[in-house]
Amino acid sequence: MPKPPFPWRGWVAAGVVLAILVWSAQGTGASLKAFAEGVPQMLAYFQKLSPSHKPWPLDYLPEIKDRLLETVKISFAATVIGAALALPFVMVATRPLAANGFVYTLGRGFLNLIRTIPDLVLANILVAGFGLGPLPGLLALIIFTFGVVTKLLADTIETVDAGPMEAIAAAGGTRLQRAVFAIFPQIAPDYIAYSLYALEINVRVAAVLGLVGAGGIGQILYRDINFFMYSRVGMIIAATFVVVFLIDSTSSWLRSKLV
Amino acid sequence: MEQPAILFENVTKQFPNGHVALKNVSLSFKPGEFVVVVGLSGAGKSTLIRCVNRLVTPTSGRVSVAGVEMTGLNETGLRAARARIGMIFQNYNLVRRSSVLRNVLAGRLAHLPSWRTLLGNFPLADVELALRSLDRVGIMEKAYQRADTLSGGQQQRVAIARALAQQPTVLLADEPVASLDPPTAHQVMRDLKRLSREENLTTLVNLHFIDMAQEYADRIVGLRAGEVVFDGPVDGMSEGTFEEIYNRRIRPDDLRGTADLHLTDRAAGNGVLTSTAPDALENSTQETISAAH
Ligand SMILES: Nc1ncnc2c1ncn2[C@@H]1O[C@H](COP(=O)(O)OP(=O)(O)OP(=O)(O)O)[C@@H](O)[C@H]1O
Ligand SMILES: [Mg+2]
Numbered sequence: 001m002p003k004p005p006f007p008w009r010g011w012v013a014a015g016v017v018l019a020i021l022v023w024s025a026q027g028t029g030a031s032l033k034a035f036a037e038g039v040p041q042m043l044a045y046f047q048k049l050s051p052s053h054k055p056w057p058l059d060y061l062p063e064i065k066d067r068l069l070e071t072v073k074i075s076f077a078a079t080v081i082g083a084a085l086a087l088p089f090v091m092v093a094t095r096p097l098a099a100n101g102f103v104y105t106l107g108r109g110f111l112n113l114i115r116t117i118p119d120l121v122l123a124n125i126l127v128a129g130f131g132l133g134p135l136p137g138l139l140a141l142i143i144f145t146f147g148v149v150t151k152l153l154a155d156t157i158e159t160v161d162a163g164p165m166e167a168i169a170a171a172g173g174t175r176l177q178r179a180v181f182a183i184f185p186q187i188a189p190d191y192i193a194y195s196l197y198a199l200e201i202n203v204r205v206a207a208v209l210g211l212v213g214a215g216g217i218g219q220i221l222y223r224d225i226n227f228f229m230y231s232r233v234g235m236i237i238a239a240t241f242v243v244v245f246l247i248d249s250t251s252s253w254l255r256s257k258l259v
Numbered sequence: 260m261e262q263p264a265i266l267f268e269n270v271t272k273q274f275p276n277g278h279v280a281l282k283n284v285s286l287s288f289k290p291g292e293f294v295v296v297v298g299l300s301g302a303g304k305s306t307l308i309r310c311v312n313r314l315v316t317p318t319s320g321r322v323s324v325a326g327v328e329m330t331g332l333n334e335t336g337l338r339a340a341r342a343r344i345g346m347i348f349q350n351y352n353l354v355r356r357s358s359v360l361r362n363v364l365a366g367r368l369a370h371l372p373s374w375r376t377l378l379g380n381f382p383l384a385d386v387e388l389a390l391r392s393l394d395r396v397g398i399m400e401k402a403y404q405r406a407d408t409l410s411g412g413q414q415q416r417v418a419i420a421r422a423l424a425q426q427p428t429v430l431l432a433d434e435p436v437a438s439l440d441p442p443t444a445h446q447v448m449r450d451l452k453r454l455s456r457e458e459n460l461t462t463l464v465n466l467h468f469i470d471m472a473q474e475y476a477d478r479i480v481g482l483r484a485g486e487v488v489f490d491g492p493v494d495g496m497s498e499g500t501f502e503e504i505y506n507r508r509i510r511p512d513d514l515r516g517t518a519d520l521h522l523t524d525r526a527a528g529n530g531v532l533t534s535t536a537p538d539a540l541e542n543s544t545q546e547t548i549s550a551a552h
Binding site for chain 2: 161163164166167168169170171172173174176177180181182185186188
């Protein structure tokens with residue numbers, strides 16, 4: 001009987017992961033002891049937020065509703081606009097559709113660049129430019145959505161069946177016709193799935209965009225936290241949780257129906 | 260003298276990796292000729308056919324279609340020339356998620372203003388032409404089905420309809436029946452031959468199987484290692500000629516088997532599975548083997 005080779009690769013990988021874990025725990029001060037102390041404190045905090053500690057001020061609901069709606073609108077609009085922009089841009093960010101290698105390299109480079117900027121940093125910069133309010137938040141999420149959807153779409157296009165594209169080229173079709181007739185129908189389900197995925201992230205990010213003054217529910221959350229208004233904070237968190245959960249589960253359900 | 264439908268003049272193709280796939284090929288095809296290109300795998304059949312519509316650009320030499328020198332065209336000129344050159348592929352190359360009709364309309368893309376096609380706004384005349392093309396290969400009733408709901412043979416007919424919708428003067432087919440079972444393969448070959456006759460279409464078909472080549476070709480071009488080693492009418496060709504082209508003995512897998520079409524057609528109707536193909540294949544195999552000893 002031949003012996004299976006020693007699985008040294010698996011052991012090396014496990015060792016590396018362990019080393020990284022130890023190293024990063026040291027840097028962040030994470031330890032089991034800190035965890036054991038932190039959990040009760042967290043529970044105590046939750047206690048303060050709950051309506052059993054002090055009844056929630058129901059007259060605060062209309063403002064929460066308005067701000068949450070703003071958050072939802074920001075994330076929906078950003079998803080639609082960002083995903084729409086992805087479609088034409090993917091023409092330069094994918095090898096089979098780009099006019100030449102130079103355009104492709106430039107397109108990919110730009111894409112990678114905008115994807116390295118963290119959302120909140122981006123929102124912060126945009127607030128500096130456009131002032132406080134939902135507009136900079138919207139712009140930040142448009143850019144984020146655009147980056148994610150274009151990247152995923154470009155990667156998908158490079159794995160798609162090239163046969164139909166060749167057939168259309170052979171019949172004298174242009175680059176744009178190749179994209180619209182041969183590629184887009186093949187990637188349509190993926191495109192919708194990626195857009196929904198971006199929406200799920202957008203709703204979460206939009207909820208905290210207010211931290212940098214970029215509108216939405218985060219803005220009043222941040223204010224109430226700073227003023228130690230625990231009941232209000234509790235209400236905001238509960239309402240946000242419900243809305244995010246609803247959008248998230250609907251979107252995941254839709255995605256599971258695709259492909 | 261009549262202008263050749265397709266003209267190869269000293270065509271050489273060397274791929275970037277240094278491999279020379281075509282060596283100084285000169286050929287001339289008359290309008291309406293039905294030519295089958297045979298040769299072993301790697302002989303350069305696909306490369307030859309793809310030089311016609313410049314999916315492959317020759318390294319040197321000239322290829323002309325209906326007097327237009329393909330090798331000298333810019334982007335726009337190339338698209339205009341390709342508009343009249345139909346092509347059929349081994350894997351059909353349909354957009355599987357699109358309807359049959361939309362696939363056939365792809366044959367009209369280079370004939371119409373780009374913006375109209377991109378908006379999906381095809382003139383009625385073009386839609387009618389697409390439907391008629393489907394009718395000519397006998398599957399008009401499938402027009403609004405998704406392409407991937409069709410059988411392999413039906414999908415290849417959609418591809419033929421797409422080529423017909425181009426109203427081509429030249430038809431290229433790279434192993435059009437390699438993915439089909441013998442009876443379907445013969446039906447598709449008959450379709451191609453009939454359309455070539457009806458439209459006076461110059462047709463260039465790559466085939467692996469020598470018996471099919473003999474059955475359908477007017478003229479056979481044999482390639483070996485990128486060189487034309489045979490070019491002549493199909494009449495009077497023997498297995499020996501193919502052995503010269505292949506530079507080896509004919510083997511059973513060089514034959515598809517001439518499934519008796521009338522038998523199988525009728526058999527499909529009354530549910531009896533009849534085919535003379537396996538026997539015929541075995542007999543010829545034995546002959547070949549005994550000839551080898
Ligand atoms: N893009 C390419 N780069 C490098 N070499 C290539 C390329 N395309 C084809 N070749 C080589 O050129 C030769 C001819 O290829 P071609 O596809 O024309 O052969 P073929 O006769 O069609 O074979 P088959 O019957 O297998 O389809 C082969 O040796 C092949 O490996
Ligand atoms: Mg080939």
